[in-house]
Amino acid sequence: MKRKSILLVVLIVFFGFSKTNAQIKFDDKMIGAVQKGLAGFTFTDADAAKLSKVSVDKIDSEHIIAGATDPYMIRLNKIFGKYTTGYGYTFNYKVYIIKDVNAFATADGSVRVFSGLMDIMDDNELLVVIGHEMGHVVNHDSRDAIKAAYQKEAMIEGVASQSKTVATLTGSELGKIGSAMIDSKHSRRQESEADLFAYNFMKKNGYDVNAAESAFSILAKMSEGTQSDFITRMMSSHPDSKERAETAMKRAQMDGLYKPYVHQAAVVTPVKTSVKTTTKKTTTKKK
Structure with missing residues (x-):
């Protein structure tokens, strides 16, 4: 007391x-x-999923989202559409039309991919990044991140619930938590474990595991280029991208699966639309 x-x-x-x-x-x-x-209050997986869902809805409302017939969404559906359930989660996915190179997943199974990332990676490389984000969800890193974001916002705004349950938050508070989810800095151990999850995900589902090395190599090259400031900020909590690429290569070598990866151009199959034509009947009057 x-x-x-x-x-x-x-x-x-x-x-x-x-x-x-x-x-x-x-x-x-x-x-x-x-x-x-505030650390002692009850925060369950269900709380994390519920809070993540409303926070993601808030983020979605602030971005341009690719529609079902948009080439970005068609491509993402082709890559990821078959993996909407698994590991005890139901994953939902959308594409933000934004040039930034990023992707994130939240505790409710929401996966959001930025079009800028899709522009620079082929299907296998993109699946590595998505697999990495899925790893954060499955490993409960995303749950821990939103709990930390909630605790911080609850402390600042004075919304901590005395009943030891999650309090209702305002739109602005949800916006701050949503931003924290996108920018969440997991520990390097968590990042390495998510990398391993992505590698095993590729291996389990019969994809070329060497795409992992390639994906991290792309990020490493970008960190040296014109977008270096943005990439450095985004990857600040991650292990060095070159180091991650080398680790992925060594895993493939140990599994006897290593071979130099050839980056593939993304191919999007256009949607077939049926055009209904009508033939106008003409009648002639007898004179």
Whole structure:
């Protein structure tokens, strides 16, 4: 009881001062101390999935999404459409029409791929990246990430539930959590485990595992080019891309599957549309 009372006082002081005096600053250590007080509340897989779903809906509303007949969506459906269920999850997927090179997956099984990523990777390389993101979901990294984002937002906005359950959040709060999901920084161990998941996913389903080395090599080259600043920020929590490529190559060598990968041009099969034609009947009057 004493410990809970101390925590309550800290929360009151924190929220009271932060709302009455905007000039007061709190360092990371103090914020971390308050966050620990929110760590004990119940946050289940179902909570993570529910919160992820509403957060993803918020993100979706802020992006241009490829329609069913868009070449990007046709291609993604061809690549990933057969893997919508598995590992205890139902995956749903969409393409954001945006030039950024990125993809993410959330605890509810939502997979979002940026068109900029699809522009630079072939089908196998793209499946490696999607497999990596699936790995974060299956390994519960995505659940842990949204829990951390929720705790941070709950602490800042004062929405922590005293009933030890997830509180209802406003649209702006969901937007912040959604952004945190996209930019979530998993540990290097989690990233390496997700890489391994992607490699095993390719191997299990009969794809060329050497695409893993190729995908990471592409990211490594981009980090040296014109998009280096963006790629560096995106990959800051990941192991070095060159290192990841070498690790993938060594795995393929150990499995006796290694061979230099040849990047393939993406082929999108256009949608066949049936055109209905009508023949106009003409009648002639007898004179």
